[in-house]
Amino acid sequence: MSDRRRDPSVEEHEVEPNAAALIESLRDIGYTLSSALADIVDNSLTAKASTISIKVDTDPERAAIAILDNGTGMTRDEVLEAMRPGSRSPKETRDKSDLGRFGLGLKTASFSHCRRLTVLSRKGSSSFAATWDLDLVVERNAWIVETTSMTEGIRFAETLDGDGTLVLWEKLDRVGLEKDNKNFIRLMDEATRHMELVFHRFMKAEPGQKPVELDINGRQLIPVDPFAEWHDATIRQPEDRRVFGSGMVTIQAFILPHRNKVKTDREWSKMGLAEGHMRSQGFYLYRNRRLIRCATWFRLAPQHRLTQLARVRIDIGNESDADWQIDVLKASASPPPALREHLRRLIEGLGGRSKRVYRKRGAKLTDENPLPLWQRTKIGERIVYDLNEEHPSVANFSISLCDDQLRKFGSVMRMISASLPLEALYHDMADNFSSMEQNSLGEHELMDAGRELIDQLRSFGNEYREIEAVMKSIPPFSKDTEIVSRLIEEAQSK
Structure with a gap:
């Protein structure tokens, strides 16, 4: 009982929400078709379903989506409660396997794409x-739910x-059916790929868990493992379990194999997921094994060429x-403040580990130049010169490229490496070594390249004095150490 004293001068009024206005507003929370369907599947998994089937009719005249499961089912009172907007408080303690939270998902996910929702x-x-x-709600301006114990007429x-339970969406008005069903089919294809990733841990046999079968119109969904645990060359770091805030957090990092250890382009593409390796790096946050956020460093670090093989699984309850x-x-999710510094240090360590995996095979012979653009390596009895894809200037440029551009850029780099005029260099160095020299950059070009290199080396955690010493020892900056000193002073003054 509240101990708040009632002020006799204050009147109380119960203000009911306008049904027509609020029900339409609930449609615009921000669901995509992919996230909406995933929210309905969450309910089926919470009901301990082992089989979930999605039926889709794309005919514009009778379009509908049905989600069926063989879960525990609901009684009359449970169905009515499930249909209530805000059926459970987000502060209520839930079962550890419950994938819900706000008591809104069934309704808001459904209303976001259809005007008629039936739960049988x-x-x-x-x-x-x-x-x-x-x-009907808009016409009557009232919170009216129609009920029946008969199943006839329900598609x-x-x-x-x-x-089990059937969730049926009819009167689909937000799935791109304005002209034809092509856009609807495209959105369903996207939703399929989304669920293969989001629920991949439910669809495969994890220790202590039975796999869940999920299909769309009879086609079995195939789980997509973002950590490539199926590949022998994937590096799995030990699990890190620690308590933060209200619960346990389990963190495990994975370093995917270098391209040299992947047999086929198809296998490599599979590891890169839909967005490619560069954009698929980062943290993958799971709540009760269900993927919440993926391929993000939570703004703790930029996506970088040197960490493109690194992915980190985070499990929370x-x-x-x-x-x-x-x-x-x-x-959407954001790590608690107490955990952010720990995750930042983890990213820094991964950069070095991923970088070591990404290096070409072979023993480096020259350590006097810590940032060689041309990397000299020995493979067996052969000595090979390659353009160094880990050079900060090259890596920084690579970040700006999409996967197709990155493949083409890699081909150009390999073409240049393979076309190094070794015979001409050998004869010129033997006959006219004293007259050989490298091209020089103009002052403005050198300054621009130097600023970019300093920014890159600083992002790796290097001190200014270390950067200055390195730059003064490597071409093209070693030819003008005065400019290097000016650039360092400029960077420190920012």
């Missing part, structure tokens, strides 16, 4: 169905065999939702 559930010998029809109801600021869409 069977538990034991009884069935019960409830329907939200937004047109796909005949496929619900035994205990639903008791940590507030600490990680999990949103209603389950698409």
Whole structure:
């Protein structure tokens, strides 16, 4: 009982929300079709379903999406409660396997793409169905849910065999059906790829867990493992378990194999996921094994060429939702302040580890130049010169390229390396060594290149005195040490 004293001069009024206005507003929270379907699948997994089938009718005249599961099913009262907006408080303690939080997902995810939502559930010998029809809510301006214990007339109801639940979306008005069904089909393809990644740990047999079968129109979804654990050359670092805030956090880093250890382009592309290796590096945050955020360094570090093979799995439970600021869409999260510095140090260590994996095979012979643009290596009895793809200037340029451009750039670099005029160099050095010289950069070019190199070396954690010593010892900066000193002074004064 509240001990707040009532002020007799203050009146109380219960102000009910306008049904028509609020129900339309709930449609614009920000779901994509991919995230909306994933939210419905969450409910099926929470209900301990082992089989989840998505049925899609793309005919514009009768388009519909149905999500069926063989979970525990719901009683009449449970169905009605599930249809209530805000059915559970986000502060309520939930079962450890519960993938929900706000009591909004079923409704908001569905309303974001359809105007008619039906939930039919069977538990034991009884069935019960409830329907939200937004047109009826707007017409009556009232929170009206239609219910029935009959299954006749409910599409796909005949496929619900035994205990389980059917979620049916009809009156699809936000799936790109304005002209034809091509855009709808494209969005469903995107949703398929999204779920193969988001639920990959449910679809494969993890220790102590039975795999879940997930299909769309009968086509079995194939789990996509972003850590390439199936490849023998993947480096798995030990798990790091620690308590932060309200719960346990488990962190495990993976370094993917270098291209040289991957047999086929198809295998390499599979490891790169949909966005390619460069954009797929980073942290992968899982809440109860369900992927929440992927391929992000949480603004603790930029995506970099040297860390493109690094991916880190972070596991949290639903008791940590507030600490990680999990949103209603389950698409946004941020690490708690107490953990950020630990993650930043982890990234710095990964940069070095990933860099070592990414180096070409062979023993380096020259250490007097710590940043060689041309790298001299010995492979067996052969001595080979290659352009160094790990040189900061090369790596920094590579970051700006998409995967296709990066492949072409790599081909150009290999072409230049393979075209080094060794015979001409040999004869010229033997006959006219004293007259040989390298081209020089103009002062402005040297200054611009120097600023970029300093920024790169600083991002790796190097001190200015170390950077100055390195630059004064390597071409083209070694030819003008005065400019190097000016650049260092300029950088320190910023």
